[in-house]
Amino acid sequence: MSRHLVLTGFMGAGKSSSASRLAKALGRACLDADAELEARLRMPVAKFFAQHGEAEFREREEALVLELLAREQPAVIALGGGALGSKKVRRALKKHLVALLEVSADNAWARVRKSDRPLARDESAFRALYAERAPVYEDAADVLIPGSGTATVRDATPLLRELLGRAPGPRMIWASGKPWSYPSIFEPGLLERGDLWLARRDAVTVADENLAAIYPWLDEGIVVPPGESSKTLAEVEKICSAMAEMRFERGRQLAAVGGGVVGDLVGFCAAVYQRGTPFVQVPTSLVAQVDSAYGGKTGVDLPAAKNYAGAFHQPDGVLVDTDALAGLPKGELVAGWAEVIKTALIAGGRLWERIAKGVDFKQPIDPWIVFECARTKLAVVSADERDNDVRQILNLGHTIGHAIETTVGYGNMRHGEAVSVGLAGALRLSGDGELHKQVVALCRQAGLPVRARGLSADTVMDVIALDKKRSGSTVPFVLVGAPGDVTQGHTVDDKELRKVVEELLR
Ligand SMILES: NC(=O)c1ccc[n+]([C@@H]2O[C@H](COP(=O)([O-])OP(=O)(O)OC[C@H]3O[C@@H](n4cnc5c(N)ncnc54)[C@H](O)[C@@H]3O)[C@@H](O)[C@H]2O)c1
16 A cells, blocks of 8 residues: 555644645645544534534544545545544554644644634643643654745655655654755665665765775765864865866765764865755764754864864755664764763753663664754754854853863864763853753763863863854853753853863863
8 A cells, every 4th residue: 555645733733735735746635634524524623522522523533534544545634633642543654654744832822823723722721732742743753844834845845755655664854944945864774775865866975984894885986084184174175176086067966974074074075166066964973963964064173173164055965874873883972972962951851851861871872862863953953054043052062072172182082072071061050050960970871071181271261262153252151051941142251161171171
Protein backbone atom coordinates (compact mmCIF):
# COMPACT_ATOMS: atom_id res chain seq x y z
CA MET A 1 0.00 0.00 0.00
CA SER A 2 1.32 3.42 -0.87
CA ARG A 3 1.65 5.79 2.07
CA HIS A 4 -0.70 8.61 2.87
CA LEU A 5 0.70 11.98 3.76
CA VAL A 6 -0.98 12.84 7.06
CA LEU A 7 -0.96 16.37 8.44
CA THR A 8 -1.26 16.79 12.17
CA GLY A 9 -0.95 19.70 14.55
CA PHE A 10 -2.77 21.87 17.01
CA MET A 11 -5.81 23.98 16.20
CA GLY A 12 -4.82 26.92 14.06
CA ALA A 13 -1.74 25.29 12.52
CA GLY A 14 -3.26 25.53 9.06
CA LYS A 15 -3.74 21.79 8.42
CA SER A 16 -6.82 22.02 6.21
CA SER A 17 -5.53 24.71 3.88
CA SER A 18 -2.06 23.14 3.67
CA ALA A 19 -3.58 19.71 2.97
CA SER A 20 -5.56 21.03 0.05
CA ARG A 21 -2.50 22.81 -1.44
CA LEU A 22 -0.32 19.76 -0.92
CA ALA A 23 -2.90 17.41 -2.42
CA LYS A 24 -3.05 19.56 -5.52
CA ALA A 25 0.73 19.70 -5.84
CA LEU A 26 1.13 15.95 -5.29
CA GLY A 27 -1.81 14.98 -7.50
CA ARG A 28 -3.60 13.23 -4.63
CA ALA A 29 -7.06 13.43 -3.13
CA CYS A 30 -7.40 15.67 -0.09
CA LEU A 31 -9.28 14.24 2.89
CA ASP A 32 -10.09 16.60 5.72
CA ALA A 33 -11.04 14.47 8.72
CA ASP A 34 -13.02 17.26 10.43
CA ALA A 35 -15.01 18.03 7.29
CA GLU A 36 -15.65 14.32 6.61
CA LEU A 37 -16.77 13.90 10.18
CA GLU A 38 -19.14 16.83 10.05
CA ALA A 39 -20.67 15.39 6.88
CA ARG A 40 -21.10 12.05 8.59
CA LEU A 41 -22.49 13.53 11.80
CA ARG A 42 -24.71 15.81 9.75
CA MET A 43 -23.93 18.70 12.03
CA PRO A 44 -21.03 21.00 12.91
CA VAL A 45 -18.46 19.61 15.36
CA ALA A 46 -19.34 22.33 17.91
CA LYS A 47 -22.99 21.27 17.92
CA PHE A 48 -22.17 17.57 18.23
CA PHE A 49 -19.86 18.36 21.13
CA ALA A 50 -22.58 20.31 22.89
CA GLN A 51 -25.21 17.61 22.36
CA HIS A 52 -23.20 14.43 22.91
CA GLY A 53 -20.01 15.44 24.74
CA GLU A 54 -16.34 14.96 23.87
CA ALA A 55 -16.08 11.23 24.62
CA GLU A 56 -18.71 10.34 22.03
CA PHE A 57 -17.13 12.72 19.55
CA ARG A 58 -13.69 11.10 20.00
CA GLU A 59 -15.15 7.64 19.43
CA ARG A 60 -16.70 8.72 16.14
CA GLU A 61 -13.55 10.56 15.17
CA GLU A 62 -11.34 7.53 15.86
CA ALA A 63 -13.52 5.25 13.73
CA LEU A 64 -13.52 7.69 10.84
CA VAL A 65 -9.77 8.41 10.96
CA LEU A 66 -8.95 4.68 11.02
CA GLU A 67 -11.17 4.22 8.02
CA LEU A 68 -9.50 7.08 6.11
CA LEU A 69 -6.03 5.75 6.93
CA ALA A 70 -6.99 2.29 5.67
CA ARG A 71 -7.99 3.57 2.23
CA GLU A 72 -5.93 2.16 -0.63
CA GLN A 73 -5.70 5.29 -2.75
CA PRO A 74 -2.82 7.42 -1.39
CA ALA A 75 -4.14 10.78 -0.24
CA VAL A 76 -3.25 13.82 1.79
CA ILE A 77 -5.17 13.59 5.06
CA ALA A 78 -5.63 16.46 7.51
CA LEU A 79 -6.42 15.22 11.01
CA GLY A 80 -8.32 17.11 13.68
CA GLY A 81 -6.21 18.46 16.53
CA GLY A 82 -7.36 15.79 19.00
CA ALA A 83 -7.22 12.73 16.75
CA LEU A 84 -3.82 11.67 18.05
CA GLY A 85 -5.31 11.15 21.50
CA SER A 86 -6.31 7.70 20.24
CA LYS A 87 -3.73 4.91 20.64
CA LYS A 88 -5.22 3.07 17.68
CA VAL A 89 -4.82 6.12 15.47
CA ARG A 90 -1.21 6.60 16.60
CA ARG A 91 -0.48 2.96 15.80
CA ALA A 92 -2.10 3.19 12.37
CA LEU A 93 -0.08 6.33 11.60
CA LYS A 94 3.20 4.43 11.76
CA LYS A 95 2.65 3.13 8.21
CA HIS A 96 2.27 6.62 6.77
CA LEU A 97 4.27 9.81 6.42
CA VAL A 98 3.19 12.07 9.26
CA ALA A 99 3.93 15.78 9.00
CA LEU A 100 3.43 17.98 12.03
CA LEU A 101 2.60 21.57 11.15
CA GLU A 102 4.09 23.45 14.07
CA VAL A 103 2.44 26.51 15.52
CA SER A 104 3.25 28.36 18.73
CA ALA A 105 0.60 28.53 21.46
CA ASP A 106 0.43 32.32 20.99
CA ASN A 107 -0.17 32.11 17.25
CA ALA A 108 -2.63 29.27 17.61
CA TRP A 109 -4.66 31.20 20.18
CA ALA A 110 -4.59 34.37 18.07
CA ARG A 111 -5.96 32.40 15.12
CA VAL A 112 -8.74 30.45 16.80
CA ARG A 113 -9.89 32.53 19.75
CA LYS A 114 -12.79 33.97 17.83
CA SER A 115 -13.82 30.71 16.16
CA ASP A 116 -16.62 28.40 17.26
CA ARG A 117 -14.19 25.60 18.22
CA PRO A 118 -15.40 24.00 21.44
CA LEU A 119 -11.88 23.68 22.88
CA ALA A 120 -10.92 27.27 22.15
CA ARG A 121 -13.20 29.12 24.52
CA ASP A 122 -11.00 29.64 27.54
CA GLU A 123 -7.40 30.77 27.02
CA SER A 124 -5.78 29.02 29.97
CA ALA A 125 -7.53 25.70 29.20
CA PHE A 126 -6.45 26.15 25.56
CA ARG A 127 -2.82 26.65 26.58
CA ALA A 128 -2.92 23.68 28.96
CA LEU A 129 -4.28 21.52 26.14
CA TYR A 130 -1.50 22.78 23.86
CA ALA A 131 1.16 21.78 26.40
CA GLU A 132 -0.45 18.36 26.84
CA ARG A 133 -0.72 17.61 23.13
CA ALA A 134 2.62 19.00 21.88
CA PRO A 135 4.73 15.96 22.88
CA VAL A 136 2.12 13.58 21.43
CA TYR A 137 2.31 15.34 18.05
CA GLU A 138 6.09 15.46 18.15
CA ASP A 139 6.48 11.77 18.92
CA ALA A 140 4.17 10.73 16.11
CA ALA A 141 5.76 12.99 13.48
CA ASP A 142 8.25 11.99 10.78
CA VAL A 143 8.40 15.54 9.52
CA LEU A 144 8.26 18.90 11.29
CA ILE A 145 7.21 21.93 9.25
CA PRO A 146 6.63 25.44 10.57
CA GLY A 147 2.85 25.75 10.28
CA SER A 148 0.60 27.79 8.09
CA GLY A 149 3.28 29.57 6.09
CA THR A 150 2.06 28.97 2.54
CA ALA A 151 5.57 29.51 1.19
CA THR A 152 7.11 27.01 3.60
CA VAL A 153 4.68 24.25 2.72
CA ARG A 154 5.24 24.99 -0.96
CA ASP A 155 9.01 24.89 -0.53
CA ALA A 156 8.83 21.60 1.36
CA THR A 157 6.57 19.89 -1.20
CA PRO A 158 9.31 18.34 -3.41
CA LEU A 159 10.98 16.82 -0.36
CA LEU A 160 7.68 15.44 0.92
CA ARG A 161 7.14 13.84 -2.50
CA GLU A 162 10.63 12.33 -2.30
CA LEU A 163 10.04 11.01 1.23
CA LEU A 164 6.71 9.46 0.20
CA GLY A 165 8.58 7.52 -2.47
CA ARG A 166 11.27 6.28 -0.08
CA ALA A 167 11.11 3.52 2.51
CA PRO A 168 9.71 4.68 5.87
CA GLY A 169 12.26 5.70 8.49
CA PRO A 170 13.86 9.07 7.72
CA ARG A 171 12.75 12.05 9.77
CA MET A 172 12.90 15.61 8.54
CA ILE A 173 12.91 19.09 10.04
CA TRP A 174 12.03 21.83 7.60
CA ALA A 175 13.62 25.09 8.70
CA SER A 176 12.67 28.41 7.32
CA GLY A 177 14.40 31.72 7.86
CA LYS A 178 14.49 34.77 5.70
CA PRO A 179 15.06 34.31 2.78
CA TRP A 180 16.08 30.68 3.00
CA SER A 181 14.38 27.44 3.78
CA TYR A 182 15.81 23.91 3.72
CA PRO A 183 15.43 20.37 5.03
CA SER A 184 17.50 18.50 7.57
CA ILE A 185 17.08 14.78 7.04
CA PHE A 186 17.86 12.21 9.72
CA GLU A 187 18.45 8.78 8.25
CA PRO A 188 20.78 6.19 9.78
CA GLY A 189 22.91 4.09 7.43
CA LEU A 190 23.32 6.58 4.56
CA LEU A 191 27.09 6.91 4.69
CA GLU A 192 27.72 3.17 4.74
CA ARG A 193 25.60 2.92 1.59
CA GLY A 194 27.22 6.01 0.05
CA ASP A 195 23.71 7.31 -0.51
CA LEU A 196 23.77 11.13 -0.21
CA TRP A 197 20.35 11.33 -1.82
CA LEU A 198 19.65 14.89 -0.75
CA ALA A 199 22.73 16.09 -2.62
CA ARG A 200 22.67 16.58 -6.36
CA ARG A 201 24.03 13.75 -8.45
CA ASP A 202 27.06 15.72 -9.61
CA ALA A 203 27.90 17.11 -6.15
CA VAL A 204 31.60 17.04 -5.25
CA THR A 205 32.30 15.73 -1.77
CA VAL A 206 34.93 17.24 0.52
CA ALA A 207 35.88 15.10 3.50
CA ASP A 208 38.82 14.76 5.83
CA GLU A 209 41.28 11.86 5.70
CA ASN A 210 39.71 10.08 8.68
CA LEU A 211 36.30 9.97 7.02
CA ALA A 212 37.79 8.92 3.68
CA ALA A 213 39.49 6.00 5.49
CA ILE A 214 36.13 4.84 6.87
CA TYR A 215 34.08 5.46 3.71
CA PRO A 216 36.45 4.81 0.77
CA TRP A 217 33.97 6.21 -1.78
CA LEU A 218 34.88 9.67 -0.42
CA ASP A 219 38.29 9.31 -2.10
CA GLU A 220 36.61 10.28 -5.36
CA GLY A 221 36.13 13.82 -4.05
CA ILE A 222 38.45 16.29 -2.36
CA VAL A 223 40.16 15.07 0.83
CA VAL A 224 41.72 17.40 3.42
CA PRO A 225 43.85 16.75 6.51
CA PRO A 226 41.75 16.29 9.66
CA GLY A 227 41.52 18.62 12.63
CA GLU A 228 41.21 22.28 13.57
CA SER A 229 44.58 23.04 11.95
CA SER A 230 42.81 22.65 8.58
CA LYS A 231 40.43 25.52 9.31
CA THR A 232 42.69 28.06 7.62
CA LEU A 233 42.67 30.44 4.69
CA ALA A 234 45.51 28.37 3.23
CA GLU A 235 43.24 25.31 3.14
CA VAL A 236 40.46 27.40 1.58
CA GLU A 237 42.84 28.35 -1.20
CA LYS A 238 43.80 24.71 -1.75
CA ILE A 239 40.19 23.55 -1.98
CA CYS A 240 39.11 26.42 -4.23
CA SER A 241 42.12 25.80 -6.48
CA ALA A 242 41.25 22.09 -6.67
CA MET A 243 37.69 23.09 -7.63
CA ALA A 244 38.97 25.46 -10.30
CA GLU A 245 41.24 22.74 -11.66
CA MET A 246 38.33 20.36 -12.03
CA ARG A 247 36.41 23.19 -13.76
CA PHE A 248 33.82 23.25 -11.04
CA GLU A 249 31.16 25.65 -12.31
CA ARG A 250 29.36 28.08 -10.05
CA GLY A 251 25.99 26.57 -9.25
CA ARG A 252 27.36 23.06 -8.89
CA GLN A 253 27.07 21.66 -5.41
CA LEU A 254 29.66 20.79 -2.79
CA ALA A 255 28.94 18.22 -0.08
CA ALA A 256 30.78 18.71 3.21
CA VAL A 257 31.16 15.26 4.77
CA GLY A 258 32.72 15.41 8.22
CA GLY A 259 32.84 17.13 11.56
CA GLY A 260 32.52 20.81 12.35
CA VAL A 261 35.91 21.59 10.84
CA VAL A 262 35.00 20.23 7.42
CA GLY A 263 31.53 21.80 7.63
CA ASP A 264 32.86 25.27 8.50
CA LEU A 265 35.71 25.06 6.00
CA VAL A 266 33.73 23.70 3.07
CA GLY A 267 30.82 26.01 3.81
CA PHE A 268 33.23 28.93 3.61
CA CYS A 269 34.68 27.65 0.31
CA ALA A 270 31.11 27.38 -0.99
CA ALA A 271 30.43 30.95 0.16
CA VAL A 272 33.42 32.44 -1.63
CA TYR A 273 34.10 30.20 -4.64
CA GLN A 274 33.02 32.26 -7.63
CA ARG A 275 31.11 34.44 -5.14
CA GLY A 276 28.99 31.59 -3.91
CA THR A 277 28.02 28.09 -4.86
CA PRO A 278 25.52 25.76 -3.18
CA PHE A 279 26.47 23.05 -0.72
CA VAL A 280 24.97 20.40 1.51
CA GLN A 281 26.15 19.51 4.98
CA VAL A 282 26.67 15.85 5.88
CA PRO A 283 27.75 16.08 9.53
CA THR A 284 29.50 13.04 10.96
CA SER A 285 30.72 14.11 14.43
CA LEU A 286 28.44 14.67 17.39
CA VAL A 287 29.38 18.38 17.49
CA ALA A 288 28.40 18.72 13.85
CA GLN A 289 25.20 16.66 14.08
CA VAL A 290 23.82 18.52 17.07
CA ASP A 291 25.12 21.97 16.27
CA SER A 292 27.60 23.15 13.65
CA ALA A 293 25.92 21.79 10.51
CA TYR A 294 22.83 23.97 10.90
CA GLY A 295 22.48 27.69 10.59
CA GLY A 296 24.91 28.71 7.86
CA LYS A 297 27.82 30.03 9.91
CA THR A 298 30.91 29.14 7.93
CA GLY A 299 34.49 30.22 8.34
CA VAL A 300 38.07 29.58 9.28
CA ASP A 301 40.42 30.60 12.09
CA LEU A 302 43.05 33.31 12.00
CA PRO A 303 46.10 33.18 14.25
CA ALA A 304 44.53 36.03 16.26
CA ALA A 305 41.29 34.23 17.08
CA LYS A 306 38.89 31.45 16.17
CA ASN A 307 36.39 31.82 13.31
CA TYR A 308 37.70 35.29 12.50
CA ALA A 309 37.22 35.01 8.73
CA GLY A 310 33.83 33.75 7.70
CA ALA A 311 30.49 34.23 5.98
CA PHE A 312 26.86 33.37 6.46
CA HIS A 313 26.04 30.80 3.80
CA GLN A 314 23.10 28.47 4.35
CA PRO A 315 23.30 24.93 3.00
CA ASP A 316 20.75 23.50 0.58
CA GLY A 317 20.10 20.85 3.18
CA VAL A 318 21.62 18.75 5.93
CA LEU A 319 21.85 14.97 5.81
CA VAL A 320 22.40 13.34 9.20
CA ASP A 321 23.41 9.70 9.65
CA THR A 322 23.61 8.98 13.38
CA ASP A 323 25.10 5.54 12.63
CA ALA A 324 28.29 7.35 11.62
CA LEU A 325 28.81 8.27 15.28
CA ALA A 326 29.71 4.64 16.00
CA GLY A 327 33.12 5.22 14.41
CA LEU A 328 33.80 8.50 16.20
CA PRO A 329 36.79 8.34 18.58
CA LYS A 330 35.67 8.45 22.21
CA GLY A 331 37.25 11.82 22.91
CA GLU A 332 35.37 13.41 20.02
CA LEU A 333 32.09 11.89 21.17
CA VAL A 334 32.68 13.23 24.67
CA ALA A 335 33.43 16.69 23.24
CA GLY A 336 30.09 16.60 21.43
CA TRP A 337 28.26 16.13 24.72
CA ALA A 338 29.23 19.67 25.71
CA GLU A 339 27.16 21.01 22.80
CA VAL A 340 24.33 18.63 23.70
CA ILE A 341 24.27 19.85 27.31
CA LYS A 342 24.45 23.48 26.11
CA THR A 343 21.59 22.93 23.66
CA ALA A 344 19.48 21.16 26.27
CA LEU A 345 19.90 24.15 28.60
CA ILE A 346 18.72 26.43 25.80
CA ALA A 347 15.79 24.18 24.87
CA GLY A 348 14.58 23.41 28.38
CA GLY A 349 11.45 21.18 28.33
CA ARG A 350 11.72 17.56 27.32
CA LEU A 351 15.26 17.75 25.99
CA TRP A 352 16.61 19.16 29.24
CA GLU A 353 14.58 16.68 31.31
CA ARG A 354 15.97 13.80 29.25
CA ILE A 355 19.58 14.95 29.72
CA ALA A 356 19.17 16.00 33.35
CA LYS A 357 17.65 12.72 34.42
CA GLY A 358 20.93 11.07 33.53
CA VAL A 359 22.31 9.69 30.31
CA ASP A 360 24.30 6.50 30.03
CA PHE A 361 27.26 8.07 28.25
CA LYS A 362 28.66 4.64 27.42
CA GLN A 363 25.68 3.76 25.22
CA PRO A 364 25.28 5.08 21.66
CA ILE A 365 23.51 8.42 21.75
CA ASP A 366 19.75 8.23 21.29
CA PRO A 367 18.97 9.64 17.79
CA TRP A 368 16.06 11.50 19.42
CA ILE A 369 18.56 13.65 21.32
CA VAL A 370 20.40 14.53 18.10
CA PHE A 371 17.09 15.37 16.41
CA GLU A 372 15.92 17.58 19.28
CA CYS A 373 19.25 19.44 19.44
CA ALA A 374 19.06 20.11 15.71
CA ARG A 375 15.49 21.26 16.10
CA THR A 376 16.44 23.66 18.88
CA LYS A 377 19.28 25.17 16.89
CA LEU A 378 17.23 25.47 13.71
CA ALA A 379 14.43 27.24 15.57
CA VAL A 380 16.89 29.79 16.93
CA VAL A 381 18.64 30.48 13.62
CA SER A 382 15.32 30.67 11.80
CA ALA A 383 14.41 33.54 14.11
CA ASP A 384 17.76 35.34 13.78
CA GLU A 385 20.16 34.13 11.12
CA ARG A 386 22.66 36.97 11.47
CA ASP A 387 23.40 36.82 15.17
CA ASN A 388 21.94 40.23 15.87
CA ASP A 389 19.68 39.07 18.61
CA VAL A 390 18.45 35.71 19.90
CA ARG A 391 21.02 33.63 17.99
CA GLN A 392 23.60 34.88 20.44
CA ILE A 393 22.18 32.48 23.03
CA LEU A 394 23.84 29.67 21.08
CA ASN A 395 27.12 31.12 22.35
CA LEU A 396 26.29 29.99 25.85
CA GLY A 397 29.63 28.96 27.35
CA HIS A 398 31.49 30.10 24.24
CA THR A 399 32.86 33.46 25.35
CA ILE A 400 35.07 31.90 28.00
CA GLY A 401 35.30 28.64 26.01
CA HIS A 402 36.71 30.29 22.88
CA ALA A 403 39.17 32.32 24.96
CA ILE A 404 40.44 29.15 26.59
CA GLU A 405 40.66 27.36 23.23
CA THR A 406 42.66 30.25 21.78
CA THR A 407 44.94 30.47 24.81
CA VAL A 408 45.69 26.74 24.74
CA GLY A 409 46.30 26.93 20.99
CA TYR A 410 44.04 25.44 18.32
CA GLY A 411 44.30 21.71 18.07
CA ASN A 412 45.52 21.35 21.67
CA MET A 413 42.08 21.21 23.21
CA ARG A 414 38.87 20.08 21.57
CA HIS A 415 36.26 22.76 20.93
CA GLY A 416 33.68 20.83 22.98
CA GLU A 417 36.06 20.51 25.90
CA ALA A 418 36.62 24.25 25.91
CA VAL A 419 32.86 24.80 25.71
CA SER A 420 32.39 22.55 28.73
CA VAL A 421 34.77 24.70 30.79
CA GLY A 422 33.02 27.78 29.39
CA LEU A 423 29.62 26.36 30.39
CA ALA A 424 30.82 25.90 33.95
CA GLY A 425 31.93 29.54 33.87
CA ALA A 426 28.69 30.84 32.34
CA LEU A 427 26.62 29.02 34.95
CA ARG A 428 28.77 30.36 37.74
CA LEU A 429 28.21 33.87 36.33
CA SER A 430 24.48 33.12 36.06
CA GLY A 431 24.34 32.71 39.81
CA ASP A 432 22.12 29.64 40.18
CA GLY A 433 24.19 27.46 42.49
CA GLU A 434 22.08 24.31 42.05
CA LEU A 435 22.01 24.42 38.27
CA HIS A 436 25.73 25.15 38.17
CA LYS A 437 26.35 22.06 40.29
CA GLN A 438 24.03 19.96 38.15
CA VAL A 439 25.68 20.99 34.88
CA VAL A 440 29.19 20.53 36.24
CA ALA A 441 28.20 17.05 37.43
CA LEU A 442 26.70 16.22 34.01
CA CYS A 443 29.82 17.40 32.18
CA ARG A 444 32.03 15.38 34.51
CA GLN A 445 29.86 12.30 34.08
CA ALA A 446 30.20 12.68 30.33
CA GLY A 447 33.99 12.79 30.77
CA LEU A 448 34.32 16.51 30.00
CA PRO A 449 36.70 18.90 31.74
CA VAL A 450 35.19 21.73 33.78
CA ARG A 451 38.53 23.41 34.47
CA ALA A 452 41.51 24.34 32.36
CA ARG A 453 44.33 24.24 34.87
CA GLY A 454 47.58 26.06 34.40
CA LEU A 455 46.55 28.76 31.92
CA SER A 456 47.25 32.41 32.60
CA ALA A 457 44.15 34.32 33.71
CA ASP A 458 45.63 37.50 32.18
CA THR A 459 45.86 35.89 28.76
CA VAL A 460 42.35 34.42 28.93
CA MET A 461 40.96 37.81 30.01
CA ASP A 462 42.80 39.52 27.11
CA VAL A 463 41.33 37.08 24.60
CA ILE A 464 37.84 37.53 26.05
CA ALA A 465 38.27 41.27 25.54
CA LEU A 466 39.06 40.60 21.90
CA ASP A 467 35.78 38.69 21.56
CA LYS A 468 34.26 39.62 18.29
CA LYS A 469 30.84 40.15 19.79
CA ARG A 470 32.35 42.90 21.88
CA SER A 471 30.32 46.07 21.84
CA GLY A 472 31.96 49.23 23.12
CA SER A 473 34.04 48.36 26.13
CA THR A 474 32.01 45.42 27.43
CA VAL A 475 31.70 41.83 26.24
CA PRO A 476 28.05 40.76 26.28
CA PHE A 477 27.51 37.43 28.06
CA VAL A 478 24.89 34.73 27.61
CA LEU A 479 23.45 33.72 30.97
CA VAL A 480 21.01 31.07 32.19
CA GLY A 481 17.97 31.96 34.30
CA ALA A 482 16.74 28.36 34.22
CA PRO A 483 16.72 25.56 31.63
CA GLY A 484 14.75 27.02 28.70
CA ASP A 485 15.43 30.57 29.88
CA VAL A 486 18.77 31.53 28.34
CA THR A 487 19.32 35.16 27.40
CA GLN A 488 22.02 37.18 25.69
CA GLY A 489 23.48 40.63 26.10
CA HIS A 490 24.32 40.59 29.81
CA THR A 491 27.02 42.85 31.13
CA VAL A 492 29.34 41.17 33.56
CA ASP A 493 31.57 43.10 35.88
CA ASP A 494 35.26 42.61 35.02
CA LYS A 495 36.20 41.75 38.59
CA GLU A 496 33.49 39.12 38.84
CA LEU A 497 34.52 37.66 35.47
CA ARG A 498 38.13 37.51 36.54
CA LYS A 499 37.18 35.70 39.73
CA VAL A 500 35.27 33.06 37.75
CA VAL A 501 38.06 32.70 35.18
CA GLU A 502 40.62 32.26 37.94
CA GLU A 503 38.42 29.59 39.53
CA LEU A 504 38.22 27.74 36.19
CA LEU A 505 42.00 27.82 35.77
CA ARG A 506 42.81 26.68 39.29
N1 LIG B 1 29.40 26.73 12.36
C1 LIG B 1 28.93 26.58 13.56
O1 LIG B 1 27.83 27.02 13.86
C2 LIG B 1 29.74 25.83 14.57
C3 LIG B 1 29.16 25.44 15.79
C4 LIG B 1 29.91 24.66 16.68
C5 LIG B 1 31.22 24.31 16.36
N2 LIG B 1 31.75 24.73 15.18
C6 LIG B 1 33.12 24.37 14.82
O2 LIG B 1 33.21 22.95 14.72
C7 LIG B 1 34.56 22.56 14.91
C8 LIG B 1 34.59 21.35 15.81
O3 LIG B 1 33.87 20.31 15.20
P1 LIG B 1 34.20 18.79 15.53
O4 LIG B 1 34.27 18.60 16.97
O5 LIG B 1 33.27 17.96 14.73
O6 LIG B 1 35.71 18.64 15.00
P2 LIG B 1 36.33 17.90 13.72
O7 LIG B 1 35.64 18.23 12.50
O8 LIG B 1 37.78 18.16 13.80
O9 LIG B 1 36.05 16.38 14.02
C9 LIG B 1 36.67 15.79 15.12
C10 LIG B 1 37.48 14.55 14.70
O10 LIG B 1 36.58 13.49 14.49
C11 LIG B 1 36.82 12.90 13.22
N3 LIG B 1 35.52 12.41 12.76
C12 LIG B 1 34.43 13.13 12.43
N4 LIG B 1 33.41 12.33 12.16
C13 LIG B 1 33.84 11.06 12.31
C14 LIG B 1 33.22 9.79 12.20
N5 LIG B 1 31.94 9.65 11.91
N6 LIG B 1 33.98 8.70 12.43
C15 LIG B 1 35.30 8.82 12.79
N7 LIG B 1 35.93 10.01 12.92
C16 LIG B 1 35.21 11.11 12.69
C17 LIG B 1 37.42 13.98 12.39
O11 LIG B 1 38.18 13.44 11.35
C18 LIG B 1 38.27 14.72 13.43
O12 LIG B 1 39.49 14.05 13.58
C19 LIG B 1 35.26 23.76 15.50
O13 LIG B 1 36.10 24.33 14.54
C20 LIG B 1 34.15 24.72 15.85
O14 LIG B 1 34.54 26.06 15.77
C21 LIG B 1 31.04 25.47 14.30
